[in-house]
Amino acid sequence: MSFGVAALWLLGFLVLFNFLAYRRLGLGAFTLAFLVLLVAYSQFGHGHIAWKVVLWVLWGGLAFLNVRPLRKTFVTRWIFRVFRRALPNMSSTEREALEAGTVWWDGELFTGNPDWSMLVAAKAPQLSAEERAFLDGPCEELCRMADEWDITHRRGDLTPQMWDYLKSKGFFAMIIPNKYGGLEFSAYAHSCVLVKLASRSTTTSSTVAVPNSLGPAELLLHYGTEEQKNYYLPRLARGEEVPCFALTGPRAGSDAASLPDTGIVCRGTYQGREMLGLKLNFSKRYITLAPVATVIGLAFRLFDPDKLLGGDQTDYGITCALIPRGTPGVTIGRRHFPLNVPFQNGPIQGRDVFVPLDFIIGGPKMAGQGWRMLVEQLSVGRCISLPSNTTGGAKAGTYASGAYSRIRRQFNMPVGRFEGVEHVLARMAGHTYIMDAARSVTAGAIDSGERPSVPSAMLKYHVTEFGRMVANDAMDIHGGKGICMGPKNYLARGYQVVPVAITVEGANILTRSLIIFGQGAVRCHPYVLKEMDAARNTNRVAGLAQFDRALFGHIGFAISNAIRSFVMAFTLARFTRVPDHGSTRRYYQQINRFSASFALAVDVAMLSLGGYLKKKENLSARLGDVLSSMYLASMVLKHYENQGRPPEDLPIVQWACMTLLYKAQEQLHSFLRNFPIRSLAWLMRLLIFPRGLTYSAPNDRIGRAIVDSIMTPSATRDRLCDGIYRTLEPHNPLGLLQEALVLSITAEPIEKRIRVDGIKTGRVTALDLPTQVQQATAAGIITETEAAMLRDYDRKVMEIVNVDDFAQHELGVQAMPAEPTAQIA
Numbered sequence: 001m002s003f004g005v006a007a008l009w010l011l012g013f014l015v016l017f018n019f020l021a022y023r024r025l026g027l028g029a030f031t032l033a034f035l036v037l038l039v040a041y042s043q044f045g046h047g048h049i050a051w052k053v054v055l056w057v058l059w060g061g062l063a064f065l066n067v068r069p070l071r072k073t074f075v076t077r078w079i080f081r082v083f084r085r086a087l088p089n090m091s092s093t094e095r096e097a098l099e100a101g102t103v104w105w106d107g108e109l110f111t112g113n114p115d116w117s118m119l120v121a122a123k124a125p126q127l128s129a130e131e132r133a134f135l136d137g138p139c140e141e142l143c144r145m146a147d148e149w150d151i152t153h154r155r156g157d158l159t160p161q162m163w164d165y166l167k168s169k170g171f172f173a174m175i176i177p178n179k180y181g182g183l184e185f186s187a188y189a190h191s192c193v194l195v196k197l198a199s200r201s202t203t204t205s206s207t208v209a210v211p212n213s214l215g216p217a218e219l220l221l222h223y224g225t226e227e228q229k230n231y232y233l234p235r236l237a238r239g240e241e242v243p244c245f246a247l248t249g250p251r252a253g254s255d256a257a258s259l260p261d262t263g264i265v266c267r268g269t270y271q272g273r274e275m276l277g278l279k280l281n282f283s284k285r286y287i288t289l290a291p292v293a294t295v296i297g298l299a300f301r302l303f304d305p306d307k308l309l310g311g312d313q314t315d316y317g318i319t320c321a322l323i324p325r326g327t328p329g330v331t332i333g334r335r336h337f338p339l340n341v342p343f344q345n346g347p348i349q350g351r352d353v354f355v356p357l358d359f360i361i362g363g364p365k366m367a368g369q370g371w372r373m374l375v376e377q378l379s380v381g382r383c384i385s386l387p388s389n390t391t392g393g394a395k396a397g398t399y400a401s402g403a404y405s406r407i408r409r410q411f412n413m414p415v416g417r418f419e420g421v422e423h424v425l426a427r428m429a430g431h432t433y434i435m436d437a438a439r440s441v442t443a444g445a446i447d448s449g450e451r452p453s454v455p456s457a458m459l460k461y462h463v464t465e466f467g468r469m470v471a472n473d474a475m476d477i478h479g480g481k482g483i484c485m486g487p488k489n490y491l492a493r494g495y496q497v498v499p500v501a502i503t504v505e506g507a508n509i510l511t512r513s514l515i516i517f518g519q520g521a522v523r524c525h526p527y528v529l530k531e532m533d534a535a536r537n538t539n540r541v542a543g544l545a546q547f548d549r550a551l552f553g554h555i556g557f558a559i560s561n562a563i564r565s566f567v568m569a570f571t572l573a574r575f576t577r578v579p580d581h582g583s584t585r586r587y588y589q590q591i592n593r594f595s596a597s598f599a600l601a602v603d604v605a606m607l608s609l610g611g612y613l614k615k616k617e618n619l620s621a622r623l624g625d626v627l628s629s630m631y632l633a634s635m636v637l638k639h640y641e642n643q644g645r646p647p648e649d650l651p652i653v654q655w656a657c658m659t660l661l662y663k664a665q666e667q668l669h670s671f672l673r674n675f676p677i678r679s680l681a682w683l684m685r686l687l688i689f690p691r692g693l694t695y696s697a698p699n700d701r702i703g704r705a706i707v708d709s710i711m712t713p714s715a716t717r718d719r720l721c722d723g724i725y726r727t728l729e730p731h732n733p734l735g736l737l738q739e740a741l742v743l744s745i746t747a748e749p750i751e752k753r754i755r756v757d758g759i760k761t762g763r764v765t766a767l768d769l770p771t772q773v774q775q776a777t778a779a780g781i782i783t784e785t786e787a788a789m790l791r792d793y794d795r796k797v798m799e800i801v802n803v804d805d806f807a808q809h810e811l812g813v814q815a816m817p818a819e820p821t822a823q824i825a
């Protein structure tokens with residue numbers, strides 16, 4: 001009996017504690033609630049008096065924590081001291097990278113309790129009439145002009161007409177404001193242009209992406225002097241200048257901040273005038289547009305050994321300048337050959353290149369600000385260029401594969417009807433949806449003023465990785481058709497360019513292992529940056545007060561996340577509050593659950609491993625994957641809302657969310673399995689997976705529903721692949737595939753009649769379709785009109801299915817001299 005009563009009191013305590021923690025009520029509320037409980041227990045509980053005294057002492061400790069001056073002096077001060085000592089030194093470069101950009105939805109996911117109203121209220125991205133006209137006009141025309149086989153195989157370059165068109169229509173000036181003669185497009189429009197171009201020609205889209213991304217125009221706009229802006233921006237907008245940006249060199253790739261290129265402040269002569277300037281020595285490689293660039297954005301390390309700039313510093317750090325191509329000492333013009341996709345890319349060297357000081361972007365006052373400028377601009381550029389190009393390629397691959405798998409028959413069936421192919425097609429559609437959702441919703445956020453740096457790393461990594469999977473899948477579905485190169489191959493160049501997207505703007509392994517979580521943990525965490533700022537505050541008193549606030553906020557936050565994680569995992573997140581979005585409601589709830597579990601894991605990992613976590617890249621990478629999965633699933637849900645929740649698209653949304661949440665579960669599980677402090681790993685496991693692993697990957701039924709809409713001319717297919725170049729014209733494979741797909745709907749029942757009434761009954765005996773059609777017409781199984789339709793359809797299908805062949809000399813392969821015949825002794 002007394003045991004039962006004690007258990008009831010304990011239960012009461014646990015319920016109260018869980019309720020307060022789950023609802024994130026503050027220390028004051030905890031203290032008050034426990035006071036009431038303790039008074040009741042002292043009055044009515046049957047515990048021993050000594051036990052009651054212990055509880056009152058504990059409560060006294062809790063009450064003491066409410067008195068801030070005492071708490072600061074007797075508790076926080078000690079923790080503050082240890083924290084300051086343990087905090088690793090952070091270089092200004094690292095700090096600038098961490099502080100670049102803004103925190104957006106990514107920050108909510110770190111809270112363990114995301115405020116969905118923020119995402120729900122975010123405006124759907126939209127095109128203005130002018131932007132729409134550009135996509136339907138010049139962009140469409142440029143796609144028409146682009147013959148990828150001619151560009152990649154014969155010419156190794158865009159045609160002169162394309163170069164002229166790119167420059168004159170402002171393709172290089174999408175981010176330049178109208179007042180300088182640019183197009184001043186929204187981030188979303190910029191992204192849509194790249195999507196369309198990438199669906200037609202990866203060489204063209206890569207060429208267009210660079211000047212509109214991280215490069216001279218972007219840097220000038222944000223940091224340039226008025227004089228620099230007024231000179232360069234109109235010239236860039238008119239295409240009179242072609243820019244490139246040179247950061248990478250043979251010794252500084254991923255670790256670009258360690259570049260050995262130097263600029264020494266000294267006196268010298270420029271264009272016959274003696275002046276204070278910079279002597280530059282540099283060696284760069286992989287620089288896109290370098291061979292044709294007229295102006296080079298250059299990153300180098302600035303030194304002022306003689307203190308000619310008037311300061312005390314001698315090493316200013318990374319600095320960016322604009323160097324005209326013809327400057328004496330600059331060697332430029334040779335080309336690299338990036339994987340058969342010959343956009344202009346090459347090395348640049350400079351030896352004792354002397355330029356005036358005001359060639360520094362922003363003038364001498366911006367000396368040493370280069371790294372900050374680059375990482376800040378990367379937070380926008382990285383959300384657009386590669387994610388858009390890759391999404392364009394994925395949309396084209398999915399559009400083509402959906403049609404191809406319907407019109408390509410084997411074993412008397414469209415290949416897409418085989419379960420094996422169906423599985424792959426569903427995956428392509430699902431991945432394409434995720435990519436499109438991520439790039440468009442995030443572009444919309446940029447248009448609302450965000451500069452989302454952590455999402456930019458997530459998009460860079462995941463969208464290009466999904467792009468790689470879509471490219472592989474498209475190749476598999478097309479079989480030999482995808483492999484044999486030639487004008488008829490619409491996949492191979494897109495497949496070949498995948499590693500370029502994986503490598504540039506932060507190679508993917510590094511981005512996953514080091515950047516996504518590493519930057520997110522500090523930047524997005526509601527307390528960590530505050531604690532670090534407090535610890536670095538040179539005013540100790542203010543620092544202590546700041547730290548005290550952050551620390552106690554953090555402790556409450558961690559307790560709450562532990563409880564929220566456990567409760568939501570136990571109840572499968574059925575009761576957590578989310579926007580009421582009908583059929584997708586559960587996915588919102590599951591993101592809530594993962595957000596709490598993730599926040600708990602982050603705190604435990606940071607607290608227990610500290611700086612060592614940076615070295616444990618696989619743990620960071622897995623936490624980054626969990627964060628990214630939640631982010632991408634949120635983008636999918638928002639995209640679905642933005643598109644008006646079409647019920648036909650629901651299977652793709654379900655597939656995407658289930659795949660992402662399943663991945664979040666698996667990565668969190670792998671994180672726990674590899675967590676080095678096993679006791680903590682088990683504790684986390686209890687709080688995160690009390691019922692084990694409860695999520696599953698999407699089932700085959702969902703896959704089948706998706707594939708039906710991708711292999712049929714449907715609204716879902718159109719929406720998923722919206723924005724690609726699919727105009728019906730003789731040289732556009734996407735248009736021709738769609739035409740054949742539409743015809744297949746009429747042709748299939750006629751073919752079936754030939755099979756059932758003709759072949760199976762022995763009235764049609766031929767093995768090839770044209771003769772079967774002839775025999776079926778003669779036997780009255782199909783009409784003359786139907787026969788004509790089927791012949792036309794078959795001709796169109798075979799046009800698509802056929803591949804190219806070449807004479808030896810057409811391949812540009814030199815005939816080898818005959819081997820001398822071996823002498824037989």
Ligand SMILES: Cc1cc2nc3c(=O)[nH]c(=O)nc-3n(C[C@H](O)[C@H](O)[C@H](O)COP(=O)(O)OP(=O)(O)OC[C@H]3O[C@@H](n4cnc5c(N)ncnc54)[C@H](O)[C@@H]3O)c2cc1C
Nearest residue numbers: 245246247248253254286287288338504505507509510513
């Ligand atoms: C076609 C093309 C176009 C380019 N255009 C430009 C341009 O216009 N301007 C410009 O400045 N640069 C450009 N680049 C350079 C590009 O940004 C670099 O290639 C990229 O930063 C990687 O450097 P790297 O190739 O030297 O690889 P490395 O730095 O040698 O890296 C090798 C591998 O190690 C991994 N790695 C490195 N460090 C870590 C780590 N700490 N943790 C985990 N993994 C790690 C990387 O992810 C990569 O997989 C271009 C490159 C290419 C190929």
